[in-house]
Amino acid sequence: MSNNKKTVRSIILLVAAGIVIFFVYKKIAGKKAAEGPVAGASGAKGAPARALLTDAWIVKTSDLGQSIEASGTLQSNEEVDVKPEINGRITHLYFKEGTNVSKGALLVKIYDEDLRAQLQKLKLQQQLAKTTLERQENLLKINGISQQDVDVTRNQVSAYGADMEFTQTQLQKTELRAPFSGKLGLRNVSEGAIVSSATIITTLQQIDPLKMDFSVAEKYRNAIKTGDKVNFYVSGDIKEYQGSIYAIDPKIDLSTRTVRLRALVPNNNGALFPGSFAKVKILLKDLPDAIMIPSQAVIPGTRDKRVIVADNGKAKFVVVETGIRTESNVQITNGLQPGDTVITTGILQLKPGMELNYNKVQ
CATH class of the missing domain: 2.40.30.170 (Efflux pump adaptor protein, beta barrel domain)
Structure with missing residues (x-):
């Protein structure tokens, strides 16, 4: 019987200790919640964002x-x-x-000696054919020869002339000019x-x-x-x-x-x-009125490009369109106006609505 009483007493003590621990933990958790999130934790809902020290660029137009x-x-x-x-x-x-x-x-x-000899031979043959043609033409006048024979000889004279022109052309090919x-x-x-x-x-x-x-x-x-x-x-x-x-x-x-x-x-x-x-x-x-900003200020994305501008001292993300690039700057064709303040450093740490402090403004 005494053993059962001891067992019941032990159970009661354990339950009581658990209740005390539960209330102590609840009290500590409530105190931390009342103190609020750690300063600068931008992910906490409704918490003020910690100001980030950055460099800025004042947008202006220039000749490009x-x-x-x-x-x-x-x-x-x-x-x-x-x-x-x-x-x-x-x-x-x-x-x-x-x-x-x-x-x-x-x-x-x-070397052209063979062609020159050939040309000389053709000249002699043509001259002989011409002499023969003259004789045959005289014979034709007294019907001493047929017209066909005269035509054959005349054609031979023309053929020799054509051969001479061909050989002369070959001679010209022996000279490279x-x-x-x-x-x-x-x-x-x-x-x-x-x-x-x-x-x-x-x-x-x-x-x-x-x-x-x-x-x-x-x-x-x-x-x-x-x-x-x-x-x-x-x-x-x-x-x-x-x-x-x-x-x-x-x-x-x-x-x-x-x-x-x-x-x-x-x-x-x-x-x-x-x-x-x-x-x-x-x-x-x-381009007389081109808007140029530092290339590092542009945040590339899968669908668009963005820059961070200062809006009443807080970070604001703006979609822009780019144009011509130089060694250090890029042209903005849409999204910015002269006088806007563009953030050029710390852009990976910035989130919309974060307060800005400037280290250098150009």
Whole structure:
């Protein structure tokens, strides 16, 4: 019996201790709730946000020179591989490597003695045929020969003339002349070499002026026209050169979505060389009232772009549209007005409605 009493007493004590602990915990929790959330905890509903120290940018308008940068390649205005039209042996080379030549200048002579002998033979045969024709025409007057015989001889005279013209043309092919004025390249053959129509004897390039090919994105197709000026630099040269666009490819490249352009570049002093890489800059137009802000102030999103502006000392998120980018700034085409204060630092920590303190304002 005594054991049952002890068991009941133990149970009563445990229940009483549990009730006391419950009320003590409830009292402590109520006290913490009355004190409110920790200062600066912006996630607490209705709690005042702690001010964040940030840098700011006062929006203003400025002149913006719109330009496009592209990569280009310099090319000769005219370029040709000097090749013979016929097979033969080179008897003389009339040029020096790397020198300038004028249009029509004789460059190479190929052996032609056999063609000259053939031409001389044809001349003699034609002369004999002409003499025979004169005799037959006199005989025809007295009916001493038929008209058919005279016609055959006359046709033979014409045939010899045609053969002579053909041989003369072959003789002209033994002389290689410059098709245009330009600068010769390196020589690949020597006198006495047997050459064919596939043999490249040298190259001829017109390097003043030069052509420059480059491509730009298709969105700029209607912003560029023939006559527009382009500025460019070449590797190893700090001087800025200039040219003008004279041809635009009417077709847009399907793989790169770019349009190809060609500019004409003066090269009076010969400082530029065909094949050089060029860093091209095209000036499109000036925007007098462009709104520019630092690039780091723009918060990219999946659907839009935003910036944080100061609204009565508190952070406000505004959706904007961007335009041209420079090295450090970006153009805002919609969403901001001159005089707005844009936050440029601490944007990852800011939330709507947070109070702002400024460390530096530009």
